[in-house]
Amino acid sequence: MVSGNIQNANSTFLRESTVMKIHYITGLGALFVVAVHVMMRLVVPFSTSLEYENVINNYRILWYALLLEIILVLISIHGFNGLRIMLIELRQNAMWEKFVTIFTLAAMLAVIGYGTRTIIIANGL
Amino acid sequence: MVYESCKGYGSETWIPLNKKTAGNDHQTVHDEGKQNVLLRVLRGDMFKKTKRSFSTFSVPVRRWTTVLDALIYAKEHSDSSIAIRFSCRMASCGSCGMIINGIPRLACYTKISELGYDTVTCEPLPNFPVIRDLVTDFQQFFNHHRHMEPYIENQYPVPREEALSEFKQTPRDIDNYLQFSYCIKCGLCYSACPTVATDTKFPGPQALSQAYRYSADNRDDAEKKRLDIVDNRHGIWRCHFAGSCSAVCPKGVDPALGIQLLRSHLMSISKTPKTLADLRKIDDDKD
Amino acid sequence: MEAFRKNESENLRANREGLKGWLNPTRYGWERLSYWLMRLTGLFLLLYFVGHVYETSSLVGGIDAWNSMLALTQTPGGHLFLILVIGTSTFHSANGIRLILAETARGLGKPGRPDYPYDAVSLNNRQRSGIWIALVLAAAAMFYGGSILFGGE
Numbered sequence A: 001m002v003s004g005n006i007q008n009a010n011s012t013f014l015r016e017s018t019v020m021k022i023h024y025i026t027g028l029g030a031l032f033v034v035a036v037h038v039m040m041r042l043v044v045p046f047s048t049s050l051e052y053e054n055v056i057n058n059y060r061i062l063w064y065a066l067l068l069e070i071i072l073v074l075i076s077i078h079g080f081n082g083l084r085i086m087l088i089e090l091r092q093n094a095m096w097e098k099f100v101t102i103f104t105l106a107a108m109l110a111v112i113g114y115g116t117r118t119i120i121i122a123n124g125l
Numbered sequence B: 001m002v003y004e005s006c007k008g009y010g011s012e013t014w015i016p017l018n019k020k021t022a023g024n025d026h027q028t029v030h031d032e033g034k035q036n037v038l039l040r041v042l043r044g045d046m047f048k049k050t051k052r053s054f055s056t057f058s059v060p061v062r063r064w065t066t067v068l069d070a071l072i073y074a075k076e077h078s079d080s081s082i083a084i085r086f087s088c089r090m091a092s093c094g095s096c097g098m099i100i101n102g103i104p105r106l107a108c109y110t111k112i113s114e115l116g117y118d119t120v121t122c123e124p125l126p127n128f129p130v131i132r133d134l135v136t137d138f139q140q141f142f143n144h145h146r147h148m149e150p151y152i153e154n155q156y157p158v159p160r161e162e163a164l165s166e167f168k169q170t171p172r173d174i175d176n177y178l179q180f181s182y183c184i185k186c187g188l189c190y191s192a193c194p195t196v197a198t199d200t201k202f203p204g205p206q207a208l209s210q211a212y213r214y215s216a217d218n219r220d221d222a223e224k225k226r227l228d229i230v231d232n233r234h235g236i237w238r239c240h241f242a243g244s245c246s247a248v249c250p251k252g253v254d255p256a257l258g259i260q261l262l263r264s265h266l267m268s269i270s271k272t273p274k275t276l277a278d279l280r281k282i283d284d285d286k287d
Numbered sequence C: 001m002e003a004f005r006k007n008e009s010e011n012l013r014a015n016r017e018g019l020k021g022w023l024n025p026t027r028y029g030w031e032r033l034s035y036w037l038m039r040l041t042g043l044f045l046l047l048y049f050v051g052h053v054y055e056t057s058s059l060v061g062g063i064d065a066w067n068s069m070l071a072l073t074q075t076p077g078g079h080l081f082l083i084l085v086i087g088t089s090t091f092h093s094a095n096g097i098r099l100i101l102a103e104t105a106r107g108l109g110k111p112g113r114p115d116y117p118y119d120a121v122s123l124n125n126r127q128r129s130g131i132w133i134a135l136v137l138a139a140a141a142m143f144y145g146g147s148i149l150f151g152g153e
Helices: A016-042 A052-060 A062-088 A094-124 B067-077 B139-147 B171-175 B178-182 B188-192 B204-215 B223-230 B244-248 B255-266 B276-286 C002-006 C019-023 C030-061 C063-073 C076-103 C125-149
Strands: B036-043 B053-060 B097-100 B103-106 B119-123 B130-132
Touching: A016 A062, A016 C076, A052 A062, A052 A094, A052 C030, A052 C063, A062 A094, A062 C030, A094 C030, B036 B067, B053 B067, B067 B119, B097 B188, B103 B188, B103 B244, B139 B204, B171 B178, B178 B204, B188 B204, B188 B244, B204 B223, B204 B244, B204 B255, B223 B255, B244 B255, B244 C030, B255 C076, C019 C030, C030 C063, C030 C076, C030 C125, C063 C076, C076 C125
Parallel strands: B036 B119
Antiparallel strands: B036 B053, B097 B103, B097 B119
16 A cells, blocks of 8 residues: 555646756856856945945946846745745645745745846836 | 673673763763663653653663663563564664664664763654654555565566576676665664655655665666656655765665665766666567 | 554654754764755845845935945944855855755765675765865855955955
């Protein structure tokens, strides 16, 4: 007899291997773009790098705004998927799993949406 | 060194234990030449729903006394109601797994002298429901194992009579899976795994390494099926390579290695060599 | 026994170690410590990331909003927090690369014929040096970050 507790079929939208490949790729990708993002603070004297004018000037450069958007998307996917993994291991019932999936997806989209709003507005300032 | 004969437990000499002591007021083995250790056993009965508590026994030990020997001594001389499960006494049957001084170990394979403490604490394996005292229920564990289809499957029937010979494997073919076939299903890895601690659907290191063991065997051609079984939300991806399973395995199975190898096959990064079934199929196609 | 197993779903969680299973990193060696740190740093960095996205959104409120938000971080406490972010992100990145390689079976060794004392080949020095390097890099990055933040440049 095989227990009913064992997950048999893959009823999820994406296979877990696909999700985890995305997790690895976003992690590696984020590492490189965040490195560029941090290095940008060293382009101008460090103490003035966070001054409003300098920051806004960075946002006005299109490629840098795009880089920020990429960082936002990559880290949101990687971070909230990591959170999903930790939460999904805590309890095993359909309701909890559904809640975790919806919550992490919604949180991810909310952070991406909020960050994108900042990038777009700051790019036009 | 103090050597002293022991009444009631053979006439051999005692050999002093290590100096380390656990934090309690029990006398160390060096004090006045005493050679007894304090054996603490977590007791409890799931049927009677009794509250779990420790029973303590003073047990004489020698250099080669194992924790299982000590438990049997306590059962024979102090309290016959201690529930323990054991069989072979030589780390082959996998029955006497328990938490000994905080780490999952086989009682028959753990010498008290090597623990280096004069207090030995025995608790039932975590992540398994406790039946009574140190005896746990392995039903879920075996269900996960069974779910991995732990047997050789071969879809292609032997086509010709002359091919009905034995399966020949080179030593290298055998090395691919041999160490994983040494698993005695003692459950130590399952109780050490941090994912199993919270995820009841996670198959655990034992089952996953067995999925690899059969998939890596070139007599088997059901790897794809097993990869499908483990590739789900609570499957192989919930292993985070904490390595605790391999650290506690008493047989050198190294479940963590098996799981990572299986995962690399799942990601199509490495493949098992052609199976005998594949080779036979190629032969058939040529004919 | 049947009565014991009758309600299997109730027994599923019986005697599970639960959260304290992964919250205690002390029992099983370096790999378990790395697992613990990876999770904690991941959680911490996610919190920081969400906070950072919120913090930078003050840009759209103009220079005053930006400066008042910046003032909150330009304190010794804010600097210490940032040093922690530098350390955790360095560890999470370096250890993450090790884990991606290990989880695709790189640097683990090959299966063989185990012999007494049955040491696991996957818990080898290559893996452990990976963990140590991640820790050393994190410490070095924190030191460098600290010297810049508190250096008064």
